[in-house]
Amino acid sequence: MFSHFFGSIPVHILSRDLCFFSFFRNRFSDFSFFQKMFEDVHPWMIPLTFFYLIIIPIGVFSNAVMIICFFVNPRLRSPFHILLTLTCLADGIHVCGQIVFVIQLLTNSFSYQSTCYLLNFFPVIGLTIAAPLLMEIGLDRLLAVSFPIKYRELQFQKVLYTSIHLIFPILYTAAILYLGFIERNNEWVSPKLIYALFEIVHFRNYRQVKCAIPTALAGVSFKVFTLSSHAIYVSIILAYAMTAVLLKFHDTSESSEFWVTVALKITGSRFKAVFKSIGVTVGIVLFGWAITTVSNTFGYFVTDDQEIFNLIQMYSGITVNIAISSNLFIFYTINPEYQLTVKMLMDGSCVKLPAFADSGSELQNLRKATKSQES
Secondary structure, three states: OHHHHHOOOOHHHHHHHHHHHHHHHHHHHHHHHHHHHOOOOOHHHHHHHHHHHHHHHHHHHHHHHHHHHHHHOHHHOOHHHHHHHHHHHHHHHHHHOHHHHHHHHHHOOOEEHHHHHHHOHHHHHHHHHHHHHHHHHHHHHHHHHHOHHHHHHHHHHHHHHHHHHHHHHHHHHHHHHHHHHHHHHHOOOOOOHHHHHHHHHHOOOOOEEOOOHHHHOOOHHHHHHHHHHHHHHHHHHHHHHHHHHHHHHHHOOOOOOHHHHHHHHHOHHHHHHHHHHHHHHHHHHHHHHHHHHHHHHHHHHHOOOHHHHHHHHHHHOHHHHHHHOOHHHHHHHHOHHHHHHHHHHHHOOOOOOOOOOOHHHHHHHHHHHHHHHHO
């Protein structure tokens, strides 16, 4: 009968192929394979999978292009742009942390919270350091408007100035990672090894989670991160609000000091373009983080179920992931410098742009020219 349909196919090949088709039919017929895949998964986690499958490549691409622009265009080498590029790097790493979650959801696998901490160690760094970096960018813009002469003098000490701005983000991130590491160690402590092994064998989901970024931090570390984020976001709002007010004030007033007026005129249009683009970015990120932090805080009071609480955490992170994946689109739309650089990359004409002459250099040259004219 088989020879009638398959001709002179060797028996061992035929049996192998029939076994394969039988396996395929049993696996995928009537969607039983997918039903089994998600049988232990909360149904509301499934839409999250499809969302992250879309947002991950967008976020990685967006932030990668922003980083490439920093290296391609010498005009994007100021301390402000260094902080901005580091923020994009943190956002890109943060988005990559969702890959572990998607893989575990599609393979119906779990991991201990301690293992999740290790798997998402670098994404947690991106998560925790991004907000402090945004705060430092806000302080940088505030300093540039409040003390333009002093700010331009600091540009000559780029390494020192940038390093000072990185002190708080690094210390803050290290503190959160340390708290997470301490709690991660506690996961391995068990009263009786035999009982622990029994739990692993017979209760697969005991102390196991779908490894998303929120579940990488647990207990005290996540509470400290959530509550401290409120203070950081308030600081960001104050810094950018004060910068906007001072920028508006300088537009409508003439300074009594000649050099202050000159300094403001030198970088007026450039500063406004940069501030507008970073302001839009911060606004979107703050909106996303506000929803996330409020949801995380609210989750402590509405449920004692850890699975439901983790679900609230992951859904509240949707707005954040959208925000951190939109850096390229915002800066390309608003900032002419990034728009030019991206167009160069798209055209393949990555010719070397003229070296960036910062405002400090421009001001120094203007002073020299004025002195020579006076003499």
